[in-house]
Amino acid sequence: MRNRHHLGHPNAPGGDLVMSAHRTELFSDAVLAIALTLLVLDLSIRTFQASRLQSTLLHLWPTYVAFIAAFFYVSVMWINHHFAFARLNSVDKPVMWANIAILCGAVVLPFPTSLVALAFEQGSQTDQRVAVVLYALLAALMTLSWAIFFVVVARRPHLWKHEDSVHVWKHEIRRSTAGAVGYALTAIIGFFVPEVGLALFLFFPIYYAFA
Amino acid sequence: MRNRHHLGHPNAPGGDLVMSAHRTELFSDAVLAIALTLLVLDLSIRTFQASRLQSTLLHLWPTYVAFIAAFFYVSVMWINHHFAFARLNSVDKPVMWANIAILCGAVVLPFPTSLVALAFEQGSQTDQRVAVVLYALLAALMTLSWAIFFVVVARRPHLWKHEDSVHVWKHEIRRSTAGAVGYALTAIIGFFVPEVGLALFLFFPIYYAFA
Amino acid sequence: MRNRHHLGHPNAPGGDLVMSAHRTELFSDAVLAIALTLLVLDLSIRTFQASRLQSTLLHLWPTYVAFIAAFFYVSVMWINHHFAFARLNSVDKPVMWANIAILCGAVVLPFPTSLVALAFEQGSQTDQRVAVVLYALLAALMTLSWAIFFVVVARRPHLWKHEDSVHVWKHEIRRSTAGAVGYALTAIIGFFVPEVGLALFLFFPIYYAFA
Amino acid sequence: MRNRHHLGHPNAPGGDLVMSAHRTELFSDAVLAIALTLLVLDLSIRTFQASRLQSTLLHLWPTYVAFIAAFFYVSVMWINHHFAFARLNSVDKPVMWANIAILCGAVVLPFPTSLVALAFEQGSQTDQRVAVVLYALLAALMTLSWAIFFVVVARRPHLWKHEDSVHVWKHEIRRSTAGAVGYALTAIIGFFVPEVGLALFLFFPIYYAFA
Numbered sequence A, B, C, D: 001m002r003n004r005h006h007l008g009h010p011n012a013p014g015g016d017l018v019m020s021a022h023r024t025e026l027f028s029d030a031v032l033a034i035a036l037t038l039l040v041l042d043l044s045i046r047t048f049q050a051s052r053l054q055s056t057l058l059h060l061w062p063t064y065v066a067f068i069a070a071f072f073y074v075s076v077m078w079i080n081h082h083f084a085f086a087r088l089n090s091v092d093k094p095v096m097w098a099n100i101a102i103l104c105g106a107v108v109l110p111f112p113t114s115l116v117a118l119a120f121e122q123g124s125q126t127d128q129r130v131a132v133v134l135y136a137l138l139a140a141l142m143t144l145s146w147a148i149f150f151v152v153v154a155r156r157p158h159l160w161k162h163e164d165s166v167h168v169w170k171h172e173i174r175r176s177t178a179g180a181v182g183y184a185l186t187a188i189i190g191f192f193v194p195e196v197g198l199a200l201f202l203f204f205p206i207y208y209a210f211a
Helices: A022-043 A053-059 A061-085 A093-108 A110-122 A125-154 A163-192 A194-210 B022-043 B053-059 B061-085 B093-108 B110-122 B125-154 B163-192 B194-210 C022-043 C053-059 C061-085 C093-108 C110-122 C125-154 C163-192 C194-210 D022-043 D053-059 D061-085 D093-108 D110-122 D125-154 D163-192 D194-210
Strands: none
Touching (some): A022 A061, A022 A093, A022 D061, A053 B110, A053 B125, A061 B093, A093 D022, A093 D061, A110 A194, A163 A194, B022 B093, B022 C110, B053 C125, B093 B125, C022 C093, C022 D093, C110 C125, C125 C194, D022 D110, D110 D194, D125 D163
């Protein structure tokens, strides 16, 4: 392992700004932790008719499905982020911005998540179609942002901890691109059969969690 | 104490992915801190009738009881988490997921907490029964996730800081299992007498805090 | 400075559980940061009458006063916490719980803060009285929790970084007790003249910030 | 690089309280991460008319524009904060307070952001004018707080990591002051043509992100 502190100098030789990855990890942990925890806000109900709590809760099943899907999604993101940064010693500005693009996905995720839940609870099939397609397209973009991140990182060997990481980055680029294609296909399927889209939203992160 | 930095290498000898526990601690701290702080959102009132603020507030006593119960619950979780990780040098993927299962409990907790408060404020006895049973079952699952975490950890001596930790893990497995049984019994009691369930929700975390 | 890492061992000689203060700092930072940031939620307005945005905003002046008071309060808490922990090497369970009591204050603070704002915007003088007295009593308890924290810390020289810290703890105990008395007096004053209570809520933290 | 740990002593020679910048970084990361993540709350919709989800979403375009502007704003703040603190070894009380002033901007930002969105969705041109001018003035104050921070830091060479940082601080003071002037001009422009104000709110942070 190279010495982290010397790389912490903001002006590394060559004039390229290179910094320890530590604060980027910290900031990412905080953003992912908050994104994960804010998901619970969508579960809350403010009011209900007397003696109807049970049926009110049962009616909200799409909210629970959406919560579980999003919770797994962010958890998988955190674990992937952890493994990626375990191979990085330091970051530069392009890596920071690629990382922020990834975080943007986690920040935005509760929005399509609650839309999908709302569409299945209150909406017609047209609404479900809109919500499912929007979710799938945003998820495809989020997965694409990982591919971009790994492309940016793969071009910067001076930031790596281990010289043999190149095959890991290539593997991750393939995996992320495949995921983006998967979500794009889900957008098409979900346009015709929204329920299948919802099921796939649940399936993908659980699959990635255990695969 | 073993050297943390060498274990930080994502490819430890043996091909098993082992990483420093540091980021897992950070992420857990952030999730628990946010779960703790979000509890205040349930206390807020958006409006009230003129000159009726005092009676509005007094009417909300179940919300305060639920807040105190949940605040102690998350605080006890944090202290237990702290003591558990003080004995861990590093984590692997199964430990990370077992840890995420624990955090999931803290993230979800505000949901049954506010349901119980709402049921005692606005609901019939049927609603209170539903809310109390749901809370107790989720709390039982949460406590069970600790038992699973300690079982996973107990099987991985290469992650421990001290070789003599095995009796600690065994003690914690027993304690968590007993807690899960306690909450399951509370679900049964709360089905018949919801008020006793509410009292036990307050009692358990305070007991664990000082025991 | 004593060696932090050796004290990190959860079983220090003597059987007393002593741990590095690092995670307690992290957790406290996270809680205080979230408490600070959640204050903005009270500023938000969800709707307004067309062409009436300006008067709607001006009508909300008590919300801004309450926001500034609470923002300074939490900021002062963070700075005090920082200076206190800069003198601590490690913590044990009583210190952790005294710290959690302090954090509880920061977590709860948005509740009386928004109540005071609401009472001055929508309520009668009776409501303002209720809100101001409640705020002052909770603020007195919060300040008292600092006094308790410093009493707990003052009795544990084995946790300190510097042996000469005893006069600092004594000074802080006096300062916190004086603050608690100040807020208790504010409760009495605010019962008769709520507006003066509101002004004092703004004054105290700004005074502590610069004094 | 000077030794961080010796500067961590709260009583540095000379009686001036000087502390490691580490906790200030942590706290700032947490506040910025939360401010960033809370922005998503404004995207959420709680209800809509059946079969009208798509038009409801399209109608909310100012909310998305405001979200993107604020997301870039906080991201740029975090990167700037990162680069500034990479040059600091330690902090004293004035630096801490200058830093809190910067964080205050990030905390408050969601308020004018949602006001602008609301004004373009529900309001007359008068309301848009009010919201845009308020946003621009608050953004000018936020940018000014950076200028103040760099002035405070520039006067404290004993806190720097590298002796050659002085030209960096001077450059940053000029850049922040220029930004504050830019937002003040935007307030004037936005008073006459609110739409141009909205466009500039989007332009500035994206420009700073890539410039």
